Amino acid sequence: MDENDLGAAESRPYPPRRRLHLLALNPTDSVTEGFLPAAARLGLTVTLLTDQPDAHHRAYRRHTAAGGTLPELEIRPCAVRDFREVVNHLAAEPDRPQAVFSNSDHLQTQTALTAAFFDLPGKDWRAALRTKNKAQLRRSLAEAGVDTVWSAELPPGGDPAALLARRPPYPCVVKPREGVASEDVRLVADGPELTAICREIQRRRPGEALVVEEFLEGPLHTLETLGDGRVRHALATFRTELSPPPLFIEERLRLLPEPPRPYTGQVLAQLDALGAGFGACHTEYVIQGDRARLIEVNYRSIGDQCDLVLAELLGIPLFEHILRTHLGEPLPTDLGARTGARARLEYITADRAGRLVAAPSAGVREDGGVRLDYRPLRELGEVHPRYGTNRDFLGVLRATGTDQHRIDRAVTEFLAAHRWEIAP
Incomplete structure (x- = not known):
């Protein structure tokens, strides 16, 4: 086993040498807690290509030290922003690649081009480019006649x-x-x-x-979808609340009981115009009267721990389903997702630059039918400027249950009982 190998998972559905090539920049919770454990459960071996190998080694050591699982994993340095380097890296390997995947916003086009080069299942690289390039997204929607901004x-x-x-x-x-x-x-x-x-x-x-x-003003929502090129599931919708202008920092998200009509159908039609129907897709839109108007399309799963909560509440192997599409397997026509669960994610955000000197530690507790799971996103003593983005997040509170009023009350009480302090 290579010295970079961090763990092993018992092979179950696949032969022991079925390999997934995963492209990444910095480590993320979605990959560390979602996709890599899912790969382990699927019995896959993973080669992770990244331009930040040391950061991934540190993240996965922390993950396994905390009891997390990983597949058989090898981390290799690669200039992943350049698809030519990725193709060359995979072509030089003794075995033909079997699957290539990324959950990074910045690497969808590179991943799609690599998959196309090796005739592997993947996203259309043109759709990946249309969604990533915000000017091209507007042009494409206007040319298709579905919306003009x-x-x-x-x-x-x-x-x-x-x-x-x-x-x-x-x-x-x-x-x-x-x-x-x-x-x-x-x-x-x-x-x-x-x-x-x-x-x-x-x-x-x-x-x-x-x-x-x-400026498209109106209530901001997301639509989370999953498709295999044949079927597409509208999994969920979050209602998003932002900081006051002129910034656009997400402060909280609430999971709605179901994707709202008729807006979901309108968003799906706009995704069709962009060609975005394979794998996971996270779309942000505002409601203006009876119209859904796209803000942006992120051709990957929703992040900031929302995907982890979604998998838990829907009761489906969400990350496994996403990986299976890139392995060429069809999705079930009925995912068997649970309904009725509610969630609120509250992001505690730094309002100034400085050193974090006080904050609660990680913890999980039940409170009146509400599960509260607090995760710190900065360590005590860390010094940061004020970014004006989600990099200002100090921690995230995940509150889940079946009653939104109880969830909101539990979040309010938690925030009142704890303090986050930043010193100059």
Whole structure:
């Protein structure tokens, strides 16, 4: 066994050498607690390709020390942002690759191109590109006639003043063309602010294109879907609450009893126009009257521990199902998901830069039919700037049950009983 091997799982449904190639950047809870344990349960061996191998070694040592499971796992360094390097890496191996997968926003196109090169099951690389590139997403939806949003693109190094001639509708939103997690996403009120914010983002992100688009105001929702190219399941919808403008930081999500109609059908039609129907997909949209209007499409599973909660509440092997699609296996027409469960995820967020000096420790408890699971996302003593994104999260409280009022009351009481303190 290679010195990078971190664990082994008993082979069950598959022959012991069936291998999954998993592409990743930084470690995430979705991979560490979701996909890798699922691979172990499926009896898969995993080769993880990443440009941050040391970070993955540390994360998986912590995971196994806490009693977590892993498959037979080898971690290899690779420039995973370049699909040519990934293809070359896999082609040089003695055995032909059997499956390639990623849950990273930044690596869907590279993964899809790699799968296509080796004739493996995977997403259409064009759909992956349409969803990742926010300017292309708007163009594709408009060309398909399903929705038109005012949008303009500022190329890398472009002069923001040129945008003013396009007469943006104010307020409007500025965002990196291929950004994630509300990083450098801002609501701007007028032309001078638009120019200033674009230049500020360009200083931080030289070489990146920006998108300016119409502000779509309304209640924000998600749609979580899973498909195999033949069938597609609308798994769940979360109602999302954001921080006050001009930032767009997620503060809490509530799981709705079921995906709401008619909006779910409208979102699925827009995903069809983009070609996004394979594997997991996390779509954000706002409701305006009787219309569902897309904010963005993340062609992977929902993160920030929502996917872990969803798998638990639906009572289905969600992560296994996702991996099976990339192994070429069809999804059941009926997943047998449970109904009636409710959830609230509350993100405790730093409101300033500094050192975290006080915070509750991890813990799980039951309270009046509500299960409260608190997970710290920063260690005591860590020093951070204020990012204005979900990187400001100090911890996440996962509250689950069957009664939303009890869940909300339990969350309020937990927050009142604990404190998070940041010192300069």
